[in-house]
Amino acid sequence: MKITYLENYAALSKKAAHLIASEVKQNPELMFCAATGGSPTGMYAEMAKEKAVYSKMQVIKMDEWGIIPLSHPDSCETYLKKHLLGPLEISNDRYTSFDTAPEVVESECKRISQFIQANGPLDICILGLGKNGHIAFNEPAEVLNPDFHKAILAESTIAHDPALSAGEEPAYGLCVGMEGIMQSKKIIFLITGKGKQEAVKRIMERKIGTDCPASFLWMHPNVECLIDSSAI
C-alpha cells in the first residue's frame, strides 16, 4: 500500500482526482466502483471539472443502505446522482445500480455478484474508511464475506449516516464483498475526517485481521492510500 499524507481535504481530493484521470485517460471505458460518504465528495467535484475525460467510464455503486427508499435524500443512490452521475453526465447505460429494498435481497446480491464476475474485475475501486475499520459495508467480524452481500451494520456505521438522523434507521447494508475489492486492479483509499484515529493506528500496525477489514488492503498490490491531517 502506497501511503501519501496530504495537508488537507482539498489537497487529498485533487490528488485522488488526478490519479483517477490518469487511469481513465489510458482506459476510457474502465469500470469505476463508486463509494459514497464525505470522503469522496471533494474528489468527485474535482473530477467534474474535467468531465470530458469520463465520457465513456462505467460506474457501479459500491454500497447502499437497506430499507430506505432508493429516492430517499440519504440513500447512496441519491448521493451518487448528485455528486457523480449528474455532474459527470454518466448515462444510465453506463451505470450499474441495485435496489435499497429488494423483494428478495439474496437475489439482488446474486445479480450484482454475477455482474461483477461477468464484467469485472473492477478497474478502480474507491474506498473510504469507517471509524471501526470497515471498507464499504464490510464490517469487523469473525469472518469476512467475499461476495456482494447483505451486511449487518455496526452501531457506529448506522450512527455515522444521515439516514439515521432522518429517523429511518436502515436495518442493513448491501455492498461489494472482499473478493470484489481485493480483485480490483487499482484501489484509491481515502482517509479523511474526524474520529478515525484509532482505525488509522490499527491499519498502520501492518497486522492483517478481520477485526479491521481495511487491514486486508496491505495484501493488495496496487493501493494508493491518501490521508489528510483531519484523520491523524
Ligand SMILES: O=C1O[C@H](COP(=O)(O)O)[C@@H](O)[C@H](O)[C@H]1O
Ligand atoms: O459507513 C461508511 O463510512 C465510510 C466512511 O464514510 P465517510 O463519510 O467518512 O467518507 C464510507 O466510505 C463507507 O462507504 C460507508 O459504508
